Amino acid sequence: MRHEHLLSASQLSREDIETVLDRAAEIEENPAAVQEQYAGRVLGLCFYEPSTRTKMSFDTAMKRLGGQTIDMGPVESSSVKKGETLADTVRVVEGYADALVLRHPKEGSAKMASEFVDVPLINAGDGAGQHPSQTLLDLYTIRENGGLDDITVGIMGDLKYGRTVHSLAEALTNFDVSQHFISPESLRLPRNIRYDLHDAGAQVREHTDLDDILPELDVLYVTRIQRERFPDENEYRQVAGEYQIDDDVLADAKDSLTVMHPLPRVDEIAPEVDETAVATYFEQAHNGVPVRMALLDLLL
Numbered sequence: 001m002r003h004e005h006l007l008s009a010s011q012l013s014r015e016d017i018e019t020v021l022d023r024a025a026e027i028e029e030n031p032a033a034v035q036e037q038y039a040g041r042v043l044g045l046c047f048y049e050p051s052t053r054t055k056m057s058f059d060t061a062m063k064r065l066g067g068q069t070i071d072m073g074p075v076e077s078s079s080v081k082k083g084e085t086l087a088d089t090v091r092v093v094e095g096y097a098d099a100l101v102l103r104h105p106k107e108g109s110a111k112m113a114s115e116f117v118d119v120p121l122i123n124a125g126d127g128a129g130q131h132p133s134q135t136l137l138d139l140y141t142i143r144e145n146g147g148l149d150d151i152t153v154g155i156m157g158d159l160k161y162g163r164t165v166h167s168l169a170e171a172l173t174n175f176d177v178s179q180h181f182i183s184p185e186s187l188r189l190p191r192n193i194r195y196d197l198h199d200a201g202a203q204v205r206e207h208t209d210l211d212d213i214l215p216e217l218d219v220l221y222v223t224r225i226q227r228e229r230f231p232d233e234n235e236y237r238q239v240a241g242e243y244q245i246d247d248d249v250l251a252d253a254k255d256s257l258t259v260m261h262p263l264p265r266v267d268e269i270a271p272e273v274d275e276t277a278v279a280t281y282f283e284q285a286h287n288g289v290p291v292r293m294a295l296l297d298l299l300l
């Protein structure tokens with residue numbers, strides 16, 4: 001992979017994706033081979049929004065590669081509170097670290113920040129924009145659970161504000177995947193992403209009712225309604241709880257279905273599903289470590 005920064009899934013070719021996933025599989029097979037590889041190297045974590053999985057799995061990944069991490073910490077206890085700009089913060093932190101991981105509430109912030117630094121910068125979520133490292137672990141999970149070609153994928157929930165959806169949909173155009181988008185009318189995939197998918201020649205269908213497509217799906221990717229991104233709480237209330245998966249809903253699904261979710265979930269997937277063979281979301285979250293180890297290895 002020959003990229004300076006990882007900002008968007010649209011940067012990734014099929015070859016890039018396969019390079020990362022193959023490397024992640026090698027690392028999972030033989031973690032001892034890389035455990036001292038990045039001794040003395042430092043990864044800077046700059047998270048302007050809450051995170052559990054992305055931040056902790058990047059932290060773990062760097063440490064398992066033998067490196068160290070530094071963390072800006074909560075915005076409230078950083079100099080952001082004194083009015084420091086994002087551009088100034090990343091210019092300072094690049095002097096302390098060999099690569100940066102940035103999460104920020106503003107769409108486009110990672111691209112803007114990348115223009116101020118020479119070390120690799122990974123977009124760990126920019127508002128409702130993109131989350132490309134999540135996509136790599138999603139693709140790894142799909143590949144491990146039946147393969148990435150000749151499959152039918154349903155992506156359901158908040159397709160408007162869900163950055164994991166935007167990245168995943170774009171990345172899936174590199175594969176022979178039939179994509180189905182299930183959402184309330186008000187949370188449809190943004191028009192620019194729909195155009196990108198059509199331009200890429202993707203087979204795309206939209207639905208408001210999961211039942212219309214569930215029996216055909218090999219993968220069902222469920223997402224949380226992104227409450228924090230709604231300009232109006234009433235708009236959120238109108239769609240909250242509209243799509244919930246439980247054992248009854250899944251009765252018509254293939255036995256081989258893979259149910260994924262980037263997590264955190266609120267009430268989109270009932271806990272009873274966790275005990276079934278289709279539940280893959282915790283495995284998916286755990287795949288964040290080998291995939292981010294592979295990504296760091298290739299970017300560093």
Ligand code: CP
Pocket residue numbers: 050051052053054055125134262263264
């Ligand atoms: N999937 C994901 O991005 O989770 P976090 O917000 O916990 O990092």
